[in-house]
Amino acid sequence: xxxxxxxxxxxxxxxxxACGIREGNASDSIDGILPRYVAEPPAPEAVARLLASAxxxxxSVVVRAGGTKLRWGRPPKPVDLAISMRLLNRVLAHAHxxxxxxxxxxxxxxxxxxxxxxxxxxxxxxxxxxxxxxxGLIATNExxxxxxxxxxxxxxxIGVHLAMTDGRW
Numbered sequence: 001x002x003x004x005x006x007x008x009x010x011x012x013x014x015x016x017x018a019c020g021i022r023e024g025n026a027s028d029s030i031d032g033i034l035p036r037y038v039a040e041p042p043a044p045e046a047v048a049r050l051l052a053s054a055x056x057x058x059x060s061v062v063v064r065a066g067g068t069k070l071r072w073g074r075p076p077k078p079v080d081l082a083i084s085m086r087l088l089n090r091v092l093a094h095a096h097x098x099x100x101x102x103x104x105x106x107x108x109x110x111x112x113x114x115x116x117x118x119x120x121x122x123x124x125x126x127x128x129x130x131x132x133x134x135x136g137l138i139a140t141n142e143x144x145x146x147x148x149x150x151x152x153x154x155x156x157x158i159g160v161h162l163a164m165t166d167g168r169w
Contacts, residue, residue, distance in 0.1 A: 004016050004021065005021070005036065005037050005080070005081075006057070007053070007054055007057035007058075007059035007080055007081070008021065008037075008050070008053045008054065008057070008059075008081070009053075009057075010052075010053045010056055010057070011049055011050060011052075011053035012049065015041075015046050015049045015050065018041065018042055018043075018046055019039040019040060019041045019042070019046055019050060020039065020040050021037055021038070021039045022037065022038055023036065023037060023038075024036055024037060024038050024079075024082060028082055030062055030064065030067075030070050030075075030076055030079060030082065031070055031071050031075040031076065032075060033075060033076050033077075033078065033079055034079075035062065035079040035080070035081060035082035036078075036079065036080050036081065037080065037081050037082070038081070038082045038083075038084060039081060039082070039083050039084065040083075040084045040086055040087050041083065041084075041087065041088070042087045042088075043088070044088065044104075044161065044163055044169045045169055047063075047083060047085075047088070047163040047169065048163035048164060048167050048168060048169035049167055050081070050083055051083070051163055051164065051165045051167070052164075052165060052166055052167035054080065054081050054165075055165035055166070059080035059081055060076070060077060060078065060079050060080045060081070061079070061080065061081045061082075061083060062076055062079050062081075062082050062083070063082075063083045063085065063135075064082055064083070064084055064085065065084065065085035065086060065088075065089075065105060065106040065133040065135050065136055066106075066108065066129070066131040066132055066133040066136055067131075068129035068130075068131050068132045068133075068136060069129070069132075069136055069139075069140050069142065072140060084106075085104070085105045085106035085133065085135055086106050087106065088104035088105055088106040088107075089104055089106040089107050089108065089111070089133075090103070090104050090107065091103050091107060091111070091112060091115045092104065094115060094116065094119070096116075096119035096121060099121065100158060101115070101116065103134050104134075104135075105133065105134060105135025105138075106133050106134075106135060107133060107134045107135075108131060108132070108133055108134075109123060109125070109127050109132050109133065109134060109137065110127075110130070112134060123156070124146050124149070124150035124156070125137060125142070125143060125144075125146060125147075125150070125152075125153050125156070126142075126143060126144025126145060126146050126147075127142070128142065128144065134153075137153040138153050138154060138157060138160070141153055141154050
C-alpha cells in the first residue's frame with residue numbers, strides 16, 4: 001500500500017489497508033485526468049468512510065466502476081481520489097417471485113442478467129457498452145428504445161442505499 005495521502009489521514013488505518021490505496025496510473029485515467037490516488041473498497045461502509053475523510057479535507061473524488069461512461073460530461077478538474085467500485089460487484093439477493101434483485105453498484109449488467117436468467121428474468125434496459133455496471137446505469141440513467149416500454153433505469157429502481165460524505169451509508 002502507498003503511504004496514506006494527507007487528505008485521508010483522518011481515515012482509520014484498517015479502512016485504508018482494506019481499500020488498497022495506491023497512486024493512480026495511466027489505466028486509472030478519467031477523460032485524460034490522472035487521479036492522484038485510487039482506492040478499491042471491499043464494502044459499502046469503507047466507501048462511506050473514504051468519502052467522509054476526503055470530504056473533511058476538501059479533496060476531489062470520482063466514483064467509478066466499469067468506466068464505460070467516463071467520457072460523458074465535462075472532464076473533471078484534477079482528481080485527488082478515484083474510488084473504484086470494482087470489488088462491490090455482487091448480486092446480494094434475487095427474489096424472483098417479487099421480480100426484485102438487490103445488487104452492489106459495481107455489478108456488471110451482463111452478470112446480473114445471467115443471474116436473473118436462471119429464473120427466466122432480465123433487466124429490461126438497453127446497454128450500449130460491454131462492462132457497464134448497475135451503478136453506472138443509475139448514475140447516468142442510460143437508456144435506449146426499451147425505455148418506451150419498461151422505463152429508464154431510475155424508473156425501475158425501488159430503493160437504494162448510498163454512501164454519504166458524512167460517513168453514513
